[in-house]
Amino acid sequence: MFGLEISSVPTILPTLETVLHASFQQLQWIMNAYTIAVTTVLMATGTLADRYGRKLVFVVSIAVFGLASLICGLVEDALLLIVSRFFQGMSGGAMLICQVAVLSHQFREGPERARAFAAWGIIFGIGLGFGPIIGATIVAVSGWQWVFLIHAFIAIVTIALAVTGVRESRDPEAKHLDxxxxxxxxxxxxxxxxxxxxxxxxxxxxxxxxxxxxxxxxxxxxxxxxxxxxxxxMFDFSVFRIRAFSGALLGSAGMNFSFWPFMIYLPIFYRSALGYDNVAAGLALLTYTLPTLVIPPLGERILLRFGGGIAIPVGLFVIGLGFMLMWAGSGVEHVTWLTLAPGCLLAGAGLALTNTPVTNVTTGAVSSTRAGMASGIDMSARMIALAINIALMGFILIAGISSRLSSALPGALDASHLQHLAERIAGGTAGMSDFPELSLLPAAETAVQNALIHGFRLMMLYGGLSVWIMALVSFAISGESYAARKRSAQNSDEPSCVPRSSP
CATH class of the missing domain: 4.10.860 (DNA Excision Repair, Uvrb; Chain A)
Structure with missing residues (x-):
């Protein structure tokens, strides 16, 4: 449910822009309302789940997520959708925290834990990988509302599975809500x-x-x-003294400096810059998301073999390499989804190599009684980075379009008019008749397309460089710690596995 929600909604943003007459900023807030809402409940959910029972809070959050999704599908105004998405995000964040805490409690050691989190990554990848084409197909066959309404039905099945399959657990020391x-x-x-x-x-x-x-x-x-x-x-700063935890946390943030926020804008690129319809854009997005379906078991094997201090920076580096290939592929004369495909595939593979090891390490580096708190910090790092970078990538896109148009039309537009035009172009709603100034451009449509591609290339460059920096810092913090632990395990003939704590 959570993976499907993340990847299907971006594919319908161009439709929402047309049907609900949403501005570019409103499209950003349709996504950001969700991520900010997730952040508001993460730490509270961890505490509530530790205190009142992870199974209980998990089941309640699933039910509320289904209800909030139902409301999202029934609204007919962009502002109301943003408000509804906020409530959907709150319940989605609670649902996510509880599922990680439940897995961490029920599967505690070595290979069994690795298999459990690999399975979690695969199921997450199914929703994530097929979300774009599911969202596009739903819009083509019925209407955008069913991208949300479908979760109301999935929630019923999920509640039944949770009630019968999850063991209750709690932390007796968790008493106060911060x-x-x-x-x-x-x-x-x-x-x-x-x-x-x-x-x-x-x-x-x-x-x-x-x-x-x-x-x-x-x-x-x-x-x-x-x-x-x-x-x-709720945010115990003492866990940052655990080098394994801190290094993994940078992996959580790093994915959301690059892969996840760019996924919000990639459908707009396919629609506005390349002229694809919803279904074609959804199919093109599969190159970005499908690797997350098949790679997670490899990520867990690398984690067991080399430890998180190596596995997580490697995953982040692969994401960055994918972004740099996308940047190169978008710079050719005739840009298509094929020129971006190698970079998209590599970025998706890097995400899969990073995602489940990060969750495994952050929850495994602390005692099982504090699994809710650890998963809360992990997901907080993800959602805070995502919320900020959705906004920051949007800013980079608009700035890139504006700068290219400004150089093509020196002095023809004032700053506010240029900003408005750039936003309309980014959203794909700028027609030649709406802006007479565009007639001053030779080959106006080509110039607009080039400005849009330029803005997206800046986003790709930002995503690649920023995630490489996060990979380097993560390795500097936790790489040596894991190498030392591995040498110690070899000297004592003990198997190397994910540690529960590392000084």
């Missing part, structure tokens, strides 16, 4: 995403922009202080 931490962290993440997304309109250095930025900084400082002074913090 309201201060939840409120301050959520406020900070929201303000950062809002600042990046809406900054071009209200001005990054204007009164509104500075107020939003200051609120983000002060809220984060308040969050850190609240956690440091809490007897039972």
């Amino acid at each position: 309201i201060a931490g939840i409120a301050t962290l959520s406020t900070s993440v929201f303000c950062v995403a809002f600042y990046i997304t809406e900054g071009p309109d209200f001005g990054f250095t204007g009164p509104t922009g500075l107020t939003v930025a200051a609120t983000a900084v002060l809220s984060f400082i308040a969050f850190v202080l609240a956690e440091l002074h809490s007897a039972r913090p």
